[in-house]
Amino acid sequence: MRSHLAEEDVIRIFEDTPHQLTLKPQQIEDLIKLGEWLGDNIVNLQANGKLTVNRLVGFVQMQHTRLLIYPKISRNAKDEAVYQRSFDVLMRLLSVSGFGGVKKLPNTQSMGRSQHDLLELFIGIFVDELLVCLKRDMNRGYRVDEENQAFIKGKIDFFNTLKKNSFRKHLHWVRYDHFTENILLNSIFKTVISLLIKRTKVAEHRKKLQQALLWFEDVDIISINSELWQQVTFDRLNSKYEPVFNMAKLFFHNMGPNINQGKDTVFSFLVPVNALFECYVTKWVKDQLNHGETIKTQGPVDYLAVMDGKHKVMLKPDVAVLNGDQVVRIYDAKYKEIQMGYADENFDQPSISGVGVSQSDIYQMLAYGVRYRCDDITLVYPKFMDQAEPVNYCFTIQNGEEGIRVNVQQVDLEEAFFI
Secondary structure: OEOOOOHHHEEEEEOOOOEEOOOOHHHHHHHHHHHHHHOOOOEEEOOOOEEEEOOOEEEEEEOOEEEEEEOHHHOOOOOOOHHHHHHHHHHHHHHHHOHHHOOOOOOHHHHHHOOOOHHHHHHHHHHHHHHHHHHHOOOOEEEEEEEEEOOOOOEEOHHHHHHHOOOOOOOEEEEEEEEEOOOHHHHHHHHHHHHHHHHOOOHHHHHHHHHHHHHOOOOOOOOOOHHHHHHOOOOOOOHHHHHHHHHHHHHHHOOOOOHHHOOOOEEEEEEOHHHHHHHHHHHHHHOOOOOOEEEEEOOOOEEEEEEOOEEEEEEOOOEEEEEOOEEEEEEEEOOOOOOOOOOOOOOOOOOOOOOOOOHHHHHHHHHHHHHHOOOEEEEEEEOOOOOOOOOEEEEEEEEOOEEEEEEEEEEOOOOOOOO
């Protein structure tokens, strides 16, 4: 697949797909560093300029290199709106999973304003939700202050009083609670907002972030580390801030190494779509449950073999449907392309069995069927955008006199069947 650099040197690619690029020296250097940070198994940049990013979609910026990675289900589409369609699918998956506080799909105006950039979309959601919370009630709380004063306020710290005031008998070292807006939660918000203002390319997002800063005028900017997030607690008074706090945490953990030491060479916002697809399949299965059936995700855990009295070869289906204790159906999410009768080294289908499913997947389904005594198994794949209709067929795995029926079904991620 041939790709060209868009305006402002934005590189747009699809996950798990090799792209032949014409890169500038600075971009090559940045992408090599990105590979060192994420790992060579994630980023593969060959000497001839062919770039592949595996298993992640989203946004990366290093120095002057801006990289946008889209879901691979749209990589074969030919229409001009392919990036918009791909971005819409990603937002649907994020909404279904509740990832990063996204509980509902943004409106069309917000999507357009974000220029199909995942980072910009999340910045817009974050600042809009934060402003709503601030306008309802500015978050305040008690903060412990310590001062050396001539009058007693709160509690006397006798140890520090003796240590610091041995020749100043009129002073007391006191510790007291002060009701203020300059608390840890607000300091985290102000610090993250200050960083996002430097990153956003959307004028309206920058304007709203600056409006949010005005609310935190008397709040300190702090140096944030991973342990600091654990110190924030929520109760009935500030619980409405928890979703935007989780989004702020998400921004922080995607800002790359050494962000607070002035070496913020990497800013990323990357999402594992295979995990989002599993969440989608889980809700898809829940929508089809019969009366009396229950659902189990990532289980029930069992083992296929025993050696020296110990269990070996753990089995853990993505989704199992149970009637009582009996597993009646198993669903396995396969975030990859179905290819009938051929193999393409550029894509992610390792071996073709003649039924469009890799042999390793067939062996896995056989193991599930045998161990769980289940003869109804479904492999769920996403429909790729170049297909006219979703694929839906079945085949039988021979297992003695009995057979295990394997259904192969694609779901159209552009359709909203339960949202």
